[in-house]
Amino acid sequence: MHSIRGGIRGHSTSAWRRVGVAAGVFVVLAVLLASSAAPEKHLSVYSTAANYSLPIVQRQGREYVGLLELLDPLGTVSAKFEPPRWRIHYNGILGEFVVGKSYSRIQGRDADLGGKFLMENGRGLVLVASLGSLLPRFLGGGVTLHQESGRLFIGSVATHFTASVSQDDASHLVFHFTAPVNPSVSTEPGKLRMTFSHEPVTSPASPTLTFGSKTIPEATYSESNGAAQITVSTTIPLIAGFSPDGKTITLSPTKSQTAATTTGTAVAGPTAPVATAPAAPAPGVTSSTGTAAASPQGGAVPQPPAARPSGGVARRYFAVVDASHGGNDRGEALSTTLAEKDVTVAFARRLRQELENRGIPTLVLRDSDATVSLDDRAYYANTTHAAVYVALHAASNGHGVRLYTSLLPYAAEDDRGPFRSWSTAQSASIALSQATAASVAAELKKQQVAVRTLTAPLRPLNNINTAAIAVEVAAPSSDLAPLTSSDYQQLVAGAVANGIAAIRMQLGAAP
């Protein structure tokens, strides 16, 4: 009996061991498959209203995108699903789609979808390939779809560029863009690569540009997964300098290798750093502001100090725009159907566009209906090392715009050495915040917008360690409708952007 029990136990142990091994192999395979999976594809959309990115999903071997999500940033949109019909209203235009059908009716006229319309979790999915013919029915204007690279241009928004070797010095390559740009710059041996994720940069006449220069023989243009890329071949280390208006990038040789070793700011390794360059310079900084180094040998290259804000940390974004509330936090119920969180995110997108139009690289902290805690907002804003933080609010009472700077709490604890108290981190920047608010207020007054400047116990302003203001937008009169109108939002966003642009030199110089 004893031996039988032992045999059963031995058999059982062996079986469990086999199951364990099989499970282990399965997990390893799953991890390998997951790690080798292709990166998520995106569709980048460029328009005068907003530049944004949407995920592309693969269904039945074809690429689909959510139509509601696509139209949402462009205007007023709503949708209703009554199986099998899905109706979408965009700026008063009605589109009717039927699940499984490859045609739709838009404003009473048939439109070919090129493939089946799908519904998933309340999302209406259309083929990416159909957007070129489908969107003009809604938007009333032309669109250009780069299907292979996942880029969609709505209207005439494309940014064109030219590249030429400087007449004064053949080792300098100058790019001129028709609008401000803010590419991320990376390097590898013999190459400097500029990636345009947010700008509608389009191809020159020929994707390969030759310059007849020994040091910079050629540059190639390519597009993939919602981004454009310019790759410059070089035989010498290059740095990229940005003009104050963000429209010109000059690639020029770095200082000597000796300088690199003496400055102690060397970049090591065969794959040089991914350094991003702000289009807006610090005061007194010329076109060498925001440089990124490329080394043909992948060796050490100096990083000019002017490229870095305080603490020697690279500044990627000059401004951080924070759409307050979101997700579970709806903010004020402005009306029975309108929540503050929806107005702030729409306004944030406009403000980003306005700031970037002025050459100010901008990060929007909340670009979707996500719940983000106040501590996280402050953390993200502080870690970007941006020069200015702008929180956006909307209100139903009063009229015009109210600008707030932090009303600091009673200091419970002092800063200790290099560490600042979380609750009063704003204290060192309060003067700069007030200057920013004053500059924005002046621009709003120029636009005849009623404006008031106050302090407020409003988080996370007191946790931000750079210039920080909150903008509370109310309708110009008792009628709330203008609060969601593009004209009013544009007017206010433009004035706020002007105010920040007017003080950018002062902001950029802040420690």
Add this chain to the structure above:
Amino acid sequence: MIPRHLFIAVSVLLLAVLGMSVYAWRMRGRAAAGPVASVDMRPVVPPVAGATEQVTLFVAYDDTGVLLAQPARIPLPSVRQQRAEELLRSLLALYLDKASPHPLPEGADVRSVYLVDPGLAVIDINAAFADGHRSGVLSEELTVASMIQTLSANLPGILRVKILVEGKQRDTLAGHADLSGFFDVSAINQLTSQLQLSQ
């Protein structure tokens, strides 16, 4: 064979039961549809009697977004802590009035005010106050500044103020005004100066 009188009696009883059931059903429906008697949320503390004193209340006006000093004569007890509570209740009485310039939700009340040396005042408001407060940066700021300024203007020596809700710390009043820290009375004084100027 059922006797005739028995049959009639049972029929009458059944009809009576049916009639009572219909009546009861209708009464139930009427009771559900009828207005619910509102709960009297007024504070149960008896009003203070005695000689009145001149005080300054800082009253918020939503229409212009301002905070204005307003003299008032109210009976005040001699104990400092009770004076603080009475001051705030007088202020809230204005806001709970039908013609309120800055309406607060029904049932809003100050549960207690604790004066802790040196210079700390803790205002404990009830849940109805915070839960039903109108959301908005300016709207919430007016409430906070109104209470703190009224308290500090009439009770010298208060340097910082903490606001609790039902005895517990709360992040914000109604989504905006930060209640997590201590309010610096000198900063609130400056804010009051700003709020006395309309747009």
